[in-house]
Amino acid sequence: MKTATGPGLAKGPGRAPAPAAPGARPRHVPFLRALPVTPAVVLLILFLAGPIAYCAYIAFTDLQLTGQAEDSFVGFDNFRAAFADEAFRNAVWLTLVFTVISALLGQNTLGLALAALMQRASKPVRTLVGAVVITAWVLPEVVAGFLLYAFFRREGTLNAILDWLHLPTQNWLFTLPILAVSFANVWRGTAFSMLVYSAALNEIPKEITEAAEVDGAGGWRRMWHITLPMIRRSIGTNLMLITLQTLSVFGLIWVMTRGGPGGKSQTLPLFMYEEAFQKSMIGYGTAVALLLLVVGSLFSVVYLRLLRTEV
DSSP states (O other), rough: OOOOHHHHHOTTOOOOOOOOOOOOOTTHHHHHHHHHHHHHHHHIIIIHHHHHHHHHTTBOOOOSSSSSSSOOOOOOOHHHHHHHHHHHHHHHHHHHHHIIIIIIIIIIIHHHHHHHHHHHHHHHHHHHHHHHHHHHHHHHHHHHHHHHHHHHHTTTTHHHHHHHOOOOOOOOHHSHHHHHHHHHHHHHHHHHHHHHHHHHTTOHHHHHHHHHTTTOOOHHIIIIIHHHTTHHHHHHHHHHHHHHHHTTOOOOHHHHHTTOOOOTTTHHHHHHHIIIIIIOOHHHHHHHHHHHHHHHHHHHHHHHHHHHOOO
């Protein structure tokens, strides 16, 4: 008696399985592809996502370092206290000033200018300028802070130069502390922008700039109508990276001014440190840290929208 076969019926003994449909993938393929990145994902969850989630929880508690048996959930009280605190509002304003001066205007503009000038400079000049700028970048933040403190202090190098030029001197770290630390951050961080823009400018075809020069376009017109549009994505990437780095600057300002005098250079990282570790208010300080994260996210959204724009 023959075994019945046909669509939907079991195959008889010894019959080969039907071939898979074209384009079908084995069910275990996605798992195998995800397997190599599993250790990295686990590490990110343990050492990044986990601490961030715990900090988010602490921000809604009244946790303190000392003088407290146990913490309790306080909801949005820490955030309401922050917005009602004049010192916090001052720190937000100084953080924005510090970021705009040292990152958006200082590092970004100076880095682009140096990269453009080094395109036409001789090799010895490029080597010398690159060595000086990159040396400032690779210095540890604390060392750079001490160097710039010696430069701006009352008996420092800047006042010695001004005195030699018969110009008025002043205590820069007392009268204009936020400008002093902004200049220090520009001095230290410009190398990154210069390297980013040097790579971007090297990718511009020389035929385009040569054709514009033949047509009579001057240097400024070539820069505005050709160079900047063609490196717009690099500009957006550079702005996002240096902005996020500048928002988190702590050691440089702490070494130079410690946020003083009178909070005139106290940005959000220093305000957060003072509240959390000097006043022992961990919950409140963590809430400020989350607000700083929100500020960085807002800047990132703006730059990501810029990056999506096609040239």
